[in-house]
Amino acid sequence: MKLLEQKIINDGIALEGNILKVDSFLNHQIDVLFMDKLGKEFSRLFSGLSATKILTVEASGIALSCALAKYLKLPVLFAKKGNRANIGADVYFAASYSYTHKSEYIMTVSRKYLSSCDKIIIIDDFLAKGNALSGLISISQQAGCEILGIGIAIEKAFEGGGDALRQEGFNLCSLAIVESMDNGDIVFRQ
């Protein structure tokens, strides 16, 4: 999606260690009207799939999921991180590792809201090695629901997670795929 690539070039900051900061519009400050455009593009990519629900993980996936949900008229379900006193005991859970925060965490989803009747689209802001997605996929498999598609705003292809998921057969759509960002020079996959 050229619009997102241009926004990354204009507003993103490439830092040492292949860190791409897009916190001016995506995952700290949120440009809601821009999110709407990403949501519309996801709705085009995932139209006609008869999904019942959108699954994401807090926090940065929520705004993007809501933008898509508005177009598809679906509920959003977000996995909670950590031990949460308010989610109850009847949960699916998965362990994940965050390279951003350099720590392991547990994500949980109440069994009440995900079942084998569901056909879901998984949404997240970033895909690098795929750790967060692995957690969401594990939870979906525990629930026995069908994963119709996975939508990502920014995929760092050089981390390998995205292509591994494609090889596993997942219908993965990333709106911007960063092939490399050596020396701060961001190159997108064509």
Next chain:
Amino acid sequence: MKLLEQKIINDGIALEGNILKVDSFLNHQIDVLFMDKLGKEFSRLFSGLSATKILTVEASGIALSCALAKYLKLPVLFAKKGNRANIGADVYFAASYSYTHKSEYIMTVSRKYLSSCDKIIIIDDFLAKGNALSGLISISQQAGCEILGIGIAIEKAFEGGGDALRQEGFNLCSLAIVESMDNGDIVFRQ
């Protein structure tokens, strides 16, 4: 807002310890079309204030803030919880205590995105004793920005936080104010 009160009566669950679970539509699963109606009501309450930004805290405040932001065409800024490797060192921060999770935490906002030029509306899903709000107010004061209004979906009036903020002079608008919920009987303030 009668619509929200009715939704709480229909879909909310009153648990022991004055816990009101609304995770079927507000803070785990999100009814995005319903959020849109809450956002529209906030936009009516806060119209004409010339706000520059909406401030909230992850994670449950994000969807509600985005719903309002769409109407007011403003960016959303969400405070991050915990020590986050990706937010940088140049931050405002405040300590808060979560009664839900029975633990202290730090919330942080990058100084890049909040300044004395900003006039903000603070949004959150719940207001009980007001701990999360105190953190957001502290951060706003550190930035020197003006707080034009505070919008809450559900206020538990019997916890006292809301009325204390009103006495301090804040322009606090809660869409549903639960006066009491003894024995699971939810009574709204008229």
